[in-house]
Amino acid sequence: MSTRKLILATVMTFTLLPCYANEAQSDNAGGAVQSSEQQTGGIDTFEKPRSNILAIQALPIKDLNLVETEEGVYFATSNGRFIIKGQLTDTWNRKGITTPEQARSTYRVPLSSLVGTSKTQDNLATIHIGQGEKKGYIFLDPTEQYSQVMIKLVEQEAKYSFDVVLMPRKDPQSRQVAKQVWCAKDKRQALLKAADSDYQELEQKEDCGVKELYANIVASMLLQLQQVPVVVRNDGLRHLGVPEDMDAFLAVQ
Numbered sequence: 001m002s003t004r005k006l007i008l009a010t011v012m013t014f015t016l017l018p019c020y021a022n023e024a025q026s027d028n029a030g031g032a033v034q035s036s037e038q039q040t041g042g043i044d045t046f047e048k049p050r051s052n053i054l055a056i057q058a059l060p061i062k063d064l065n066l067v068e069t070e071e072g073v074y075f076a077t078s079n080g081r082f083i084i085k086g087q088l089t090d091t092w093n094r095k096g097i098t099t100p101e102q103a104r105s106t107y108r109v110p111l112s113s114l115v116g117t118s119k120t121q122d123n124l125a126t127i128h129i130g131q132g133e134k135k136g137y138i139f140l141d142p143t144e145q146y147s148q149v150m151i152k153l154v155e156q157e158a159k160y161s162f163d164v165v166l167m168p169r170k171d172p173q174s175r176q177v178a179k180q181v182w183c184a185k186d187k188r189q190a191l192l193k194a195a196d197s198d199y200q201e202l203e204q205k206e207d208c209g210v211k212e213l214y215a216n217i218v219a220s221m222l223l224q225l226q227q228v229p230v231v232v233r234n235d236g237l238r239h240l241g242v243p244e245d246m247d248a249f250l251a252v253q
Contacts, residue, residue: 047139053070056100057100060106064078065076065077065078066099093105093106108236109236109238111137124165124207125165125166125210126164126165127163127187128163129151129154130154130160130223131161132157132159134163134234135160135161135234136159138163139165139167139225139228139232140167140228141174142191142194142195143180143197145196146228146229146241147229150229151195164191166181166182166213167220167225167228177199178213180199183204184202184205185205194197227241229242233249233250237249237252
């Protein structure tokens with residue numbers, strides 16, 4: 001197939017199958033239940049939709065997709081305007097991307113891989129919640145509605161637990177509450193009170209530093225997190241929003 005025909009087929013495919021335009025997330029900033037990368041790996045894979053295109057898989061790069069054809073693999077923008085032929089390398093996971101399966105795996109980014117050290121998470125401002133086995137991390141803002149739902153969900157379940165990574169938004173109240181929670185003598189209790197929108201002055205530790213809160217912001221930028229809450233499993237699989245079925249999300253391979 002000529003490059004022109006291949007581009008035309010790509011454009012037709014992207015036009016007729018618009019549901020796979022972006023990374024698996026809802027445009028709703030705080031939907032109680034949102035799409036999971038665990039369900040789609042960021043995008044649905046369509047077997048032989050038309051022409052000689054075998055599969056299309058989104059990448060965690062805005063509007064860039066891996067396209068597998070009978071003649072090989074290339075990369076294309078979502079509108080089909082730009083076609084890239086050649087090698088794409090994931091430096092965080094230290095491997096090339098040549099198949100839809102490898103493209104889906106790029107959505108799994110363990111925190112330890114961000115700077116190449118297993119101590120990355122030790123520098124974050126985290127608060128442990130839940131009673132069961134630790135399953136990962138939750139990036140959240142304790143003043144945000146669905147983050148509060150997530151805190152209560154984990155606390156009510158005895159079978160798993162998470163480290164909460166405080167990720168305040170830009171408004172002054174959010175930052176102030178995050179600082180108060182982090183500097184409280186009883187961080188977990190302060191977080192639970194914040195989940196009930198109880199922002200009354202909490203007993204604070206003396207000489208509390210907030211450098212860890214800045215580390216949280218850096219980590220969220222590296223992970224390209226724009227909204228909260230975000231669940232990050234131990235293996236790096238992410239979910240934006242409150243999972244409809246937490247057990248299913250945690251169990252998927």
